[in-house]
Amino acid sequence: MAKKKKFRVTYLRYAFQIAIIAILVYLALGYGERTFEAYCPFGGVEALYGLFTTKNYTCALGEANMAMFLGLIALVVLSKKSFCGWICPIGAVSETANRLGFRMRGKKHWLPPKVDKALRLLRYPVMIIILYYTYKIGDLIFRGYDPFYLIFSGFGDYALGIWSILLMLFLLAISFIISMPFCRYFCPLGAFQDLLSWMGISRIYRNKETCIDCDLCDKACPQLIEVSQKDKVKHIDCTNCLECVEVCPVKNCLEMRMF
Amino acid sequence: MIKLPKWALPILLIVVLVLTVNSTGLFALPSAEYANPELVNNGNLKSLEWKVKGVKCRGTSQFFISRIKDSGGIASIETYASTKKCLIKYDPSLTDPERIKQLIEAPYFHPESRQWIEGIFTVVD
Ligand code: SF4
Ligand code: SF4
Ligand code: SF4
Numbered sequence: 001m002a003k004k005k006k007f008r009v010t011y012l013r014y015a016f017q018i019a020i021i022a023i024l025v026y027l028a029l030g031y032g033e034r035t036f037e038a039y040c041p042f043g044g045v046e047a048l049y050g051l052f053t054t055k056n057y058t059c060a061l062g063e064a065n066m067a068m069f070l071g072l073i074a075l076v077v078l079s080k081k082s083f084c085g086w087i088c089p090i091g092a093v094s095e096t097a098n099r100l101g102f103r104m105r106g107k108k109h110w111l112p113p114k115v116d117k118a119l120r121l122l123r124y125p126v127m128i129i130i131l132y133y134t135y136k137i138g139d140l141i142f143r144g145y146d147p148f149y150l151i152f153s154g155f156g157d158y159a160l161g162i163w164s165i166l167l168m169l170f171l172l173a174i175s176f177i178i179s180m181p182f183c184r185y186f187c188p189l190g191a192f193q194d195l196l197s198w199m200g201i202s203r204i205y206r207n208k209e210t211c212i213d214c215d216l217c218d219k220a221c222p223q224l225i226e227v228s229q230k231d232k233v234k235h236i237d238c239t240n241c242l243e244c245v246e247v248c249p250v251k252n253c254l255e256m257r258m259f
Numbered sequence: 260m261i262k263l264p265k266w267a268l269p270i271l272l273i274v275v276l277v278l279t280v281n282s283t284g285l286f287a288l289p290s291a292e293y294a295n296p297e298l299v300n301n302g303n304l305k306s307l308e309w310k311v312k313g314v315k316c317r318g319t320s321q322f323f324i325s326r327i328k329d330s331g332g333i334a335s336i337e338t339y340a341s342t343k344k345c346l347i348k349y350d351p352s353l354t355d356p357e358r359i360k361q362l363i364e365a366p367y368f369h370p371e372s373r374q375w376i377e378g379i380f381t382v383v384d
Contacts, residue, residue, distance in 0.1 A: 009265040016269065038341045056288060060316040062341025063286035071279030078275070079268060086272050138317075202263060240268055256268065258261040 010246045013085065017092035024089060028152040034064055036152045041083070042189040044069020049135035059140050076193050080200030084183065084190065085222075085239025090147045091183055094175040095222045101176030109224055110177045116224075119185045127188035147171060147182060179224055184237075197236040202258045204233040204244060210253045217244035217254060227254065290340035291320035298334035298350055307347040307356055311363065313380035314343050323380060327362045330354065343383070 027036040037043065043065030050058035057065075075083050084091045102108045109116070133141045143149045144160035150168055153159070174181050183190050206217075208231060217227035223237040227244045240256065248254040298304070314323050320338035323345065327333055332353025337346040347359060360382050369376045 007265060009269070012266075012269050016272070034341050051288075056317065057290060057340075058317065060340055062290070062339070063288065064280075064283045064341055066286040067279050067283040070282075071275050075272070075275050078271060082268060082272060086268070087276075202268070205260075242265065242268065245265065256263040256265070258263055 008246060009242050013241060016086050017089070020087055021089045021092065024152055028154070034062070035060075037149060038062055038064040039068050040065060040148060040189075041068040041072040042192065043140075044072070045189075045192055046131065046134045046140065049131075050138065058134065058138050061140070072189075072193070073196065076196040076200060078200070079202045079240050080197050080238050081190070081193050081236075082240040083193070085241035088189075089151075090187075091180065091239070093151075094171075094180045094182060097172060097175035098179045098222065105177070107177075108219075109179045116184070122185045123187055123191040123194075126186050127191040130188050142188070179222060190237075194236045197238075198234065200238075200240075202240065202256055203238065204240070204242075204254055205257050206231055206233075207253050207255075210250050212250060212253075214249060216247045216249065220244050220247040232257075287339065289320075289337040290314075290317050291324055292335070292337045293324045293328050293333075294335040295328070295333060298332070299348070301334060301350055303350065303352070304334050304348045305351045307345075307349070307359065309345050309347070309360075310343045310383040311338075311345045311380050312343060312383050313378075314338050314340055314345060316340050319379070323363070326365075326367070326380070327359055330359070330362050333359070 024036045024039070026032060027034065027039070037060060043061045044067075047057050047061040047065055047069075050056050050061075051066075057063075072083055098108060111119070130142045140158070143158035144164050145167060147168060149156070150159055150164050155164055159165075171182050178184075204227065206227060211228065213228060215228050218225075218229075220243040221227055222241060222243060223235070223239060225233060225235045225238060225244075227233060233244075242256070245254045245256065311323065314320055317340065320340050323338055324336050327347070328336060332350045334348040334350060335346075336348075338344070349355075349359065363380045363382060364378045366375045366377050368374075
């Protein structure tokens with residue numbers, strides 16, 4: 001077995017996530033030209049109906065949401081859900097919580113696969129309901145339940161008081177025993193990315209000739225994808241986080257390829 | 260099939276993020292706008308560009324416009340809620356920046372509570 005050289009790209013990923021959180025905190029504190037909310041790509045999805053019907057942005061949405069939305073589409077087509085794995089602060093927080101839970105209790109995910117699979121479908125009706133009411137009412141109705149808004153606004157004006165706090169505590173607590181619950185079951189932006197993620201042109205490939213079936217890649221994957229069973233990872237939830245590539249003990253057994 | 264080195268993805272992300280942030284201006288649209296047909300083509304108009312705290316959505320943008328549009332001398336108003344930027348064109352023979360600022364920041368009558376309420380807008384710069 002050829003030994004791998006060490007350049008830990010995952011450290012770069014953590015640095016990326018920390019830098020994004022720092023920028024968002026800076027914006028949330030009122031520095032910068034726009035508020036943190038202006039950079040949520042889901043705002044671009046929410047803005048579409050208003051743009052087509054009244055040629056205006058809905059509520060507090062604006063040009064940065066639209067730019068981020070188009071940037072997100074480019075990213076998903078180029079590299080699947082890498083926005084989730086490298087940029088989104090909610091993904092970073094819940095992945096970290098789950099990692100801590102794994103360290104403490106030795107298990108990542110406590111739900112049976114069948115239940116997990118069924119629950120993962122929830123994010124689609126969640127996305128449809130949010131978009132339907134946002135388009136109908138012309139207001140950002142999701143804010144009171146949206147971890148991104150609630151955390152960075154410090155449970156601001158549109159929080160639903162104690163309910164929003166309880167919801168966030170609940171999501172954080174279950175992140176220790178369920179891998180990324182908000183992302184897997186509820187996130188409308190994750191659901192939207194699913195529409196394009198399957199066609200993402202860069203993905204992980206496994207060389208089954210050199211694979212030693214150690215399953216380390218499966219254990220490392222925050223999305224619970226069974227990398228060791230695949231020739232290439234087509235799964236819509238793959239965030240190209242490269243955790244599997246990093247942990248694989250065989251040189252060039254797992255690698256990222258384009259097309 | 261092209262094999263990608265591990266550093267390719269972070270580079271791609273940085274490139275897409277930089278392009279995205281720099282293209283933001285291409286999608287700018289006013290969150291609300293107003294034009295007074297009697298004044299808007301007047302050749303002697305002056306412009307103000309203010310950042311106004313309190314202009315944070317379409318609703319507050321429309322309220323902002325309603326506060327000054329009928330005060331005399333206002334030719335046009337554009338608000339951009341995401342940056343709080345407000346562009347005001349006015350006829351200097353009918354009004355002036357000090358008066359417009361006062362109108363923007365003044366208390367207003369709240370019909371539901373039937374009370375005078377402290378203004379929600381502050382001209383920042
Ligand atoms: S699924 Fe949603 S919350 Fe999770 S990382 Fe992706 S965008 Fe963020
Ligand atoms: S398959 Fe690999 S790159 Fe994709 S999410 Fe899992 S660990 Fe990350
Ligand atoms: S970590 Fe590498 S060697 Fe081990 S099962 Fe996965 S692909 Fe095969």
